[in-house]
Amino acid sequence: MDKYEEFMALTSQAIGILKDMSKRSPYDMASDGMARKTAKNFTQLADVLFGPTDSPRLQRESVALAEDRGLSLEYLEMVEKHAKKLQKRDVRLGRVVDGLRTISITDTQRRITDLEKTLDAAVENDNDRPRSEALLEPFWDLVESTGTGLIRPEYRTVIAIGLDDFAKVSCGKGEDVVVALSDGTTMTGAEFINAAMEGSLGDKLYVGLFHPTAGPVNLYEARFASDKLRTLAMAENLVCPWPDCNVPADRCQVHHIDAHKHGGYTKPSNLTMLCKYHNGVNDDDGPRKKRKRPSPGKPKRGRMRRHRGKVRLHTPGGKLVENTHHVSSMGAMDLI
Template identity: 30%
Template sequence: MTRLQDYARQLASPMELLGEVSGAREADLRRLGLSRQEARSLLALADVYFGPTPFTRRQRSCRATKHCLATLKIIEKYVSRTKSKRDAWALRAELCATDQDVERLARTRLKEMYPPRQPEKGVRMTRRKGGPSTLSITGDSDFIADLHASINEEKPLDSVENIFFRGGATARPAATTNIIIQLDELDEILSGGGEEITLRLTNGAEISGAKLVEKRLAECGLVTLVHPYEGAVNLYRTSRHASEKQRLMAGAENPTCPWAECNYPADKCQIHHLQAWKHGGETNMANLSVACPYHNGVNDDDPHAPPVRGRLERRQGRIVWVPPWANSS
């Protein structure tokens, strides 16, 4: 066996190597020519898989893994994010046994183990030594949206100062954003039974159907009844820019930017051509979507070019983000 073959074997099946490392000292490995970083990495792995632990059964099952040395290091990167030894060994055992994508599974399990905490409503002050301070407000999404609507975006701090200290407070704005109601929910809302129905607004807020009935809408307020219907307003190739009616309908279909985990409100989004205008795309509702300025800019417009960031597509009537590693429709 050549040195290269032996090296490859040790990387592909590392448990024999880690068993040999177990009990050694860093100085012993350094004398063999290993760097300080690699020596410490091997010692840490050896301690996990061969060191003393109350979870001996899980440790034995982990030693049977078929993962290579590099993957074991990745596993430990995610295991280090757990909050107890029991959770650490549970995650490690599952990752060692899986033949799926280790990193994707690890991220999924960590989110399940430690779901993000729901922020508490209130006002918090953050003071920084020698720097600006922060006043943050947490509340229901429609309340925050109304607060934000009262602020002049061109001079936000001056606007807040005027509202707080100069008698510039205004009445709470009436809802003039677009409210999206599914047709099958309309009867229940109008009959007063909409407490369990959540409605989305194109300014990013959410309110219950019952709250909508209580909330007074301005005469110019907009309510869109959504029905699975495509191409209601089509400009084809006569104009690149969407009409105001198309903008309203695109926002009704997607109240926020449909890119994965983006919550940018439709009222502030740009109109995106799913098939790019420069590639022959038409300005029809079936080919339009809202997108925040950032994701509209990074979208992979050319379907024939190597994917980089992914792209928005319409699939089964809905706008979805297609990641670069997925097959395009």
């Protein structure tokens, strides 16, 4: 068998290849020489076929069928790409870029067209601006006039600000100060002061104490994280710290870095925020020796680990990778 024949034989083993990829991190695969984008595409496809799912029976049948027919990686990628487009109705919220954010709505043609006509009626005589710009204000008018409109609660969101910057802002000298929030956005020092003046920051101010290498400092012990512990964890990680994740801490779950079931304490240095998905795939177990304080073992999919004070992903290949989201680098541990 020559190299071409070996290659063709390998293409029919896509399911086996993806099964092995499902146990690896895209960052380790990239370090082995695979393009990072390609590695992410393959691990995402592996997640579809072997990761958590609401339809395990359908997943098993799909894997068996693909394996029986010897489908290639390229073919499986094409099927997944087109499957995503079929009758998918949803609302997607994009990442913040230069202070702007995008919302995308996919629904039936009738509902979207009726919305379009409603907005058009409000801009019938506005010919000075492009239509896409003219539709924006009528859209928000429509949203805010229906029912209770937009929800504007008192801030439960954590605002991470260093002591020096807080002093500047408090003295009215923080025009250039930019602080990050656990909803994945940022605000200027002026916006911070305005929010405080309007009472939207609430009537209480909480101060978190962080050590440069140990992380958040506290001595409380409990099974579930209290509001205070959750707030400290959010202040440290304003978005899910898993690399490339953009879910803000407001929508994350409190995660024990050393699993509670294996003796991990509920204390600030052992807590972080993870989105529901990454909290589920984080490898809490791994090989463990029978002793009083089990060894963390080698991660499979990867697990969160605190290293030199900061929470990072410990990949199966032993690399420590941090999230590069712009708000992720503005948390409490980055302010000291």
